[in-house]
Amino acid sequence: MDKVGWVDQLNMNQEDALKYTAPIFNWLKGNLDNCLNYQVYEKDVQNRDPYRNGEDYIASWEDAFLFQGFDNGKYGFLTTQIMYHIDKYGFVSTATYHWPEKKNPKLGSNEIIVRLQYKGEDCIGDVDKKGEKIILGVTEPRSYLPNEVIMLFDTEFGLR
């Protein structure tokens, strides 16, 4: 075991490599835990899931920003799918399962995206484009997300 060695793949020492990988680890673990909590990988769940056996479940990317989205969280693992699709463009997304303090059961049970950053800049502010205060998880995301981000979502997923 190399406790203090150089990590060739990351070109940094062990201590720095751990600092670098810890946030990635926690981010990935949150995403995977969300899928595991919904038993996405369980064979018996797969086999009895109508939407993987002949039927379609159709939603929109906006659901990932709404507490009532994805049938009030019944299919909250789709929030993670949205995040994977957008993060490949360089966004860093954070969901309620990373940040439980942001949950609000009174407003709904869906796991939602609560922070979206691009090159360190927040895409979700305190107010919408009209200057009205955002209620995270309730306010329609098209009213506060930057137009470029909306266009990217629409292009990535297409419109319903």
Place this chain on the structure above:
Amino acid sequence: MAYIIGNTTVIDNNAALGSVSGNSLNLANNNNLPAGGAQAAFFSSTTNQAVVGENIAFMIGVGGGGGGGLSNSPNSSGGQGAAGRSDVFVANVSAGGNATYTVGAGGNGGMSNPQSPARTGNPGGASSFGYNANATFNGGNGGQQNGAQGSTPGNGFSNSNLTVGPFPNLGNGGNGAPRNGGAPAGSAGYIFTIG
């Protein structure tokens, strides 16, 4: 026959869900993850496989959490299952070749039997990654019937081909339950590789 966002299918069928690199978990093209030439793959203790892929670079493993213990009393709860062992490490993959994975499930909690003495939960399963080296992140032990919490196994790594950094125990164990309750199982263990 799919989960569709807008007009894009994000999960299309059962076959797509065993792997991170499919359209179910699009990690392979994620800019926020370190590149390393590895195939992306995901396995949990419920979707275990023996041999997969090559060029492993960045790996995370979490042993399954131990199941909660079931008390022999209706007025008290059994012990909580222990967390599975979790670790992240970077493997030197310059030699290429295949790696083997095993993901251990957490141990079951102590059994319910009002007449018997307190029982110990069952030990968690062993997880391992083998690639010119061995690493383990074992499943947590089950909670005990008498209310004692299960224990998390120590980590066990060997061979200089790996660089290892232990992380907090994050494979959550199940909570204990009274005699008439149903003690839940701990969370599944998993391992995945990124490149």
